[in-house]
Amino acid sequence: MRKLFAILLLSLAAFSLAYAQGDEAIMTPMDSVYRQEIIEHLNKIRERRPTVAVVLAGGGAKGAAHVGVLEQLNKYGIPIDLVVGTSMGGLMGSVYALGHKPEYVSDLFNSTEWDLVMNDKIPYRMRNYADKEYRDTYQQTILFNKNIRKDLQLGRVYGMQVSNLISGVSVGYQDSTSFAKFPIPFVCVATDIPTGKEKRWYGGKITEAMRSTMSIPGVFEPVRTGNMLLVDGWLLNNLPTDVARDLGADVIIAVNLGDNRAGDEDKLQEVMSFAMTLFALGWQRKMPINCEIPDITVYPNISGYGTMSFDKASMDTLRWRGDAAAKEQEENFMKLKKMVGADTTVLYSRPAEQVITGEVKVKEIEYQGVSGNELKVVRRLARLDGHDMIGGTRLRFATDNIYGSKAFNSVTYEFLGHEDPYKLVLHCDKGPRNQIGFSARLDSEEILSTLFFLGLNTRTLWGPAVGIAGKIGLNPYVDANFYFRPSFGPVFNVDLKAKWVNMSKLMDPKYTELSFSYANLRQELYISESIWSQFEYNIGFRNDWYSLTSLTAYENASSVFAYGKDRMDMMLLFAETNRSTLDDGYFPTRGYKIGARYDWIFYNSNEKFSDADHVFNFSLMGVLFPRSKFQVIPSIHIRSILGNNVPIPYRNVLGGSLPGRYLDQQIPFLGIPGISYGYNHLGMASLALRYRIMKHGFLSAVVNGYTSADKFGEDKKIKNVLGAGLEFGYATPVGPIKAQIGTSNETKHIMFGFSFGRDF
Secondary structure (H helix, E strand, O other), X not given: OHHHHHHHHHHHHHHHHHHHOOOOEEOOHHHHHHHHHHHHHHHHHHOOOOOEEEEEOOOHHHHHHHHHHHHHHHHHOXXXXXXXXXXXXXXXXXXXXXXXXXXXXXXXXXXXXXXXXXXXXXXXXXXXHHHHXXXXXXXXXXXXXXXXOOOOOOEEEOOHHHHHHHHHHOEOOOOOEEHHHOOOOEEEEEEEOOOOEEEEEOEEOHHHHHHHHOOOOEEXXXXXXXXXXXXXXXXXXXXXXXXXXXOOOOEEEEEOOOOOOOOOOOOOOHHHHHHHHHHHHHHHHHHHHHHOOOOEEEOOOOOOOOOOOOOHHHHHHHHHHHHHHHHOOHHHHHHHHHHHOOOOOOOOOOOOEOOOOOEEEEEEEEEEOOOHHHHHHHHHHHOOOOOOEEXXXXXXXXXXXXXXXXXXXXXXXXXXXXXXXEEEEEEEEEOOOEEEEEEEEEEOOOEEEEEEEEEEOXXXXXXXXXXXXXXXXXXXXXXXXXXXXXXXXXXXEEEEEEEEEEHHHOOOHHHOOEEEEEEEEEEEEXXXXXXXXXXXXXXXXXXXXXXXXXXXXXXXXXXXOOOOOEEEEEEEEEEEEEEEOOOOOOOOOOOEEEEEEEEEEEEEOOHHHOOOOEEEEEEEEEOEOOOOOEEEEEEEEEEEEEOOOOOHHHOOEEOEOOOOOOOOOOEOEOOOOOOEEOOOEEEEEEEEEEEEOOOOEEEEEEEEEEEEEOOOOOOOOEEEEEEEEEEEEEOOOOOOEEEEEEEEOOOOOXXXXXXXXOOO
C-alpha cells in the first residue's frame, strides 16, 4: 500500500510538472563552473574542426538500439566530442563517455541480468535459507518503523543494483568531479520534482547523476541531493538536443527512440500506466522543438518492444535494429566525415576501470551506515577483509549477502580516488526493522486459507526479535517465535505453537487410509543458524502435547489401530540440518536440496507408546539438465523409526501435494490425496520429467513409489505403493497455479487436485 500511495503522489507531481514547469534548468554555482569547462573544451576542438555531439534518448530496454548506433559511428570513424543522454540513453552514453569501447558497451548490455537490476533483486540461490523460506511462503510484505510517514517509499525499489552497475564501470571517476574531465565530456538530464525543472548534470558524482537520470517514477526511489528530489530526466527532456546546442556543439547526432509513453508493450498496472501517461505530458511539450535541432537523426525501429523488454532476445533484436538504422544514414555520415577530416574519437583522459569482469587494487575498505555490533556482522557477511584485489564477483557476493540480511534498503559501493590503490566504500542504508506478511491460498482440499505474519525487529542484524504467524483455514494454527541474534554465534530461540487439525471434514474415505482430528500444543527451546547462510541447522528440546479427538482407519488400511480420544505429552531432543542451492522454490532449473533430522523421544506420558524413542530422517532432491527446457528431477526420502508402538504424531505418513499438511513428517505423494500409512522403516523415491511449455508454464510427468517394513528381518511386514500422474504448473507473482491428475495402486481411484498461491 505504501508503494501504491507513492505512485499516486508521483502521478500528481507529474501532472504539476506537465502544466507548471518552465524551460529554465536548475543551475548551482558549481554547475556553472562545470558547464563552462565543457564549453571551453569544445572551443579548443573547434579551432581545427567542427565539434560533434551525440544525444541518446531514454526508452528503457529500447536503449539497446543505442549500442548498435554507437558501434556504427565507431566504424565510420566519426569523432565524438560530447555525449548527452537521458535515462537509459544516459546510462549507455556514460559508459561510452568513460572510455569503454562500443563492443564493451554491447557486451555489458547483453550480459547484465536486467530483471535483477531493474527490480533490486538478488539471485534466489544467493539468498539465505530463512529468506528463501519466507519468500516462498508470503505473497506480500509491508515494512514499517514507528514513523510510517518517515519510512514512506517513493518507489517500488531503491535502485541499488543500478547504482552498483554504474559503480562497476566507472572506477577512477567516482569522486565528485567535472564531467568535462571524462575521456569524452558527458552531460545527463534529471527532473527535480519540487521545482518542476530540469537538473542538468555537468559534474558531481557520476553514480548520483546516473541514478537520478534513470529513476523511473514509481519504480525507483528518487535521488535526494541538496534540496532536490530527482527522478528520470525523460519527464521533461527525453531527447536533450537543446543541451548539446547550448554547450556549443556544431554538429548534433540524435538517436530518437520515439514515443516512450507507457502502454506500448508494457504490461504495467493501471495506476502505474496512468502515472506514466501523466509523466509523458511534460516531455511532449519540448520534444517537437528538440527534434528540429539535430543535424542527423537516427530512428531505430522499436515497434513491438516496450521499456521493460529486457529479455535477451528482445535486446539482441533492438541492438540489430539500431545498427540497421545507423546504416540508413550512411550518406549523411560520410558527408560529416568529410567535414571533420581525418580525426577520429580521441579520449582526453585515461579510460575508467571496470570491476564487472575485472579487478582493481584496494588500499582501504570503509563501511558507512553501520557501527558497533552491526559493523562486526556486516564485515563477516561481506568477507572482504584481507583482500587487496577486488572485482565484480567478490563485490556481488558482498553486497548481495549484506542485502540478503534484510536489514538494509540498499547496499551500494563506490571506489574513491583517481588511480589505484582505491578506497572502497560500502554504503549500507538501514531499512525498516519490522514487517507484516500476508499470503492466501486456494486449493481443492482446504478451499481457502490465509496466513499472516507480524515481525518485530526481525529485519535487524542482531538483538532480540519476535515473529508471530497465524493461519486461518480448516487447519488453523498460531506460532510465536522469540529469538536473540548475537553479533557472533548461533541464534537462541523459544517457539510456542498451537495447531488444530480436523482431517475428517476434508477427506473422502476412498482417498485416504487414515482420517483424524487433534489439537497440538508445542514448546521448543533450540539454537539455530539460518539467518546469514544458505545452510540451516536447529538443535534443541521440544515438548509436544497432543489431544487426539478422533482417529479412523478405513478398510484399506494396512493395519487397524482405530481408537477414541487419547492424550499424550512427549519430550524429545532433536537435531536438524538443511541446505538448498536451488534457484527457485517452486520451479527450479538447477541446484539441489538436502536435509537430515534426528529425534530422540525420551519421555512419553502415554504408556501405550513408551518404547518408540528414535527417529531418523533424510531427504534429497536435485535438478538434472540445468537451465534447459527439459529437466529430470529425482528425489528420495528415507525415514526410520526405532520402536514398536509409534505414537500417531510420529508415524510414517505420505500423501497430498503439500509437505506437512496434516502431520509435520507428511511426505507429498502424487496419486494419494489423503494419508497413506507406512510401517516404521520407509523409503520413498520420485522422478519428475518436466518440460517448459511457455515462458512461465511447466508440464511434468511424475512417477513415485514407496516401500515400508515394520522391522528388519525375514518375518517383516512389507508394504509397497506406486503412484503416477501429470502436473501442470504456471508461475505467477503471487505463487504457482497447479493442476494435478494421478492415481495409485492403493487408492485405485483417479484423483484431481488444484491450487493457486504459495505453499503453507
